[in-house]
Amino acid sequence: METVTQKSARLEFTLRAQITSEQRQRLLMEMGARLNAEQNQTQLEKRRRQDAEFFAAMEAALAPAHKIEQFTIKLDRYETATVQALMDNERDTLAVRKEIDAMLLKAHTLEDGRRVFKSEDGVRVFDEHGAELKPADVAPESISDEKPRAEAYFERRTEERRLVEERKGLHDYQTKLDTARERVKDPTLTENELSALDKELGQSVPDRVRKLVGDRTGGQSIDAAIAPEAGDVPAAQDRLRLPVQPAFQPG
Template identity: 40%
Template sequence: MEQTRAPHSWKAEFARRAEWQRADRERFNEEQRKKQKQEQEKARIEEQADMMLLGAVLASEPQITAFKVRLDTYDAATVEALQQNEQLLVQVRERIDAMLFEAHVLPDGRRVFRTRDGKQVFDEHGQEIEPEIVDPRQIDPRRPFWEDYRDEVATEARLRAEREQLHQYQDRLDQAREQVREGSITERELDDLGADLDQAMPASVRRVLDRQAGKEPASKRDGQDRPADGQSLDRRVDQFQGPAKALAPG
């Protein structure tokens, strides 16, 4: 009888084990479903939190409108600075041309200028001329001095560099305007954009804005190219050009 029950016991044991395995699989699958559901719920909550956070820091329409007005103000000031720069460039170019016309001319056509101390001579490109070529004493002291010509050339170079800087700033303003136009800009991005524009603002644009706000000193309003002695460059040039106007080049 023991031998006849063995197969039956083995089959029952196999069935019980199969049932346990099935139950284990179901529990495992249920746990996986719960875990997946929990992860999905967590992701949903995080997504909602991100959306709420994003909604809190997105720049509002009034903020964007105010920033656009700010861009328009900066752009108008840049245009005005460019116009002033152009006027100053024309003036300094006229002064340089007048000095070149009145300069001492060498036989090879080079225009040269004597220093105020009468010890050196330089050509229009800044190259020193040896005394064997021209003695400084040969140059009429009523002709423009090297120091004045050198300063005017430096002023022209500075104005041209300033003009390039103004054009670059205009490009940055256009880029900022395009970035705002694309939308979905946050308050932080808007603040950073404004700070970058303020930091990159050329001095000439800032002077225009300060003048409009009544903050610019009177000395700046009178002319940014005023020398240390208090005379405008136009008056200073007229002083040394006066006697020299009667001189012919050479």
């Protein structure tokens, strides 16, 4: 038969065993929580490091402020030259059309109102639209040698068409300049994108604009010509938009 002393000893042993088990469970929970916290901290530090590396890479890729400033000065100079080119084109177009009008006034006129021109060799006749007439319609010898010749007239018409096409190209280039100016305002513009813009504008610059910039800088290359000089900040230019006029239509 178990004595009171034996029962007390067994109870004390059981209580001690239970306390030890609870402590062990608490310790395991604390260790697990600490491990999770360390893992979370490691992940947080990793994310922070990755974010820092990303922003550092972005900062390195973005176009530097001084290059954007230099490119903006280039845009100003391209734009100024383009405005001047449009003005010169308009002047030349008006001059050519004046010559064409004068030739048409002096041209030999048929009974049906058509104005015709004899070739330099005196054997062919063309109307003002380029259609060749048969000798049965008009004999070349019936046209005075003092009248404007076909070659001179059509050369002026060809020049007129060239000037109209040139003006269209100048307006297209102005649009490119406007687009580039808006693009450089984007804070996410990269240095590679800025270089691509610079290259595109340099390669597509119209001949008349290129000549104006080259003439103004002693015949330097276009890139050297528009490179900013110390303290050189051109005044803002008001863009001139010249309307594209239709080709001359005879009355």
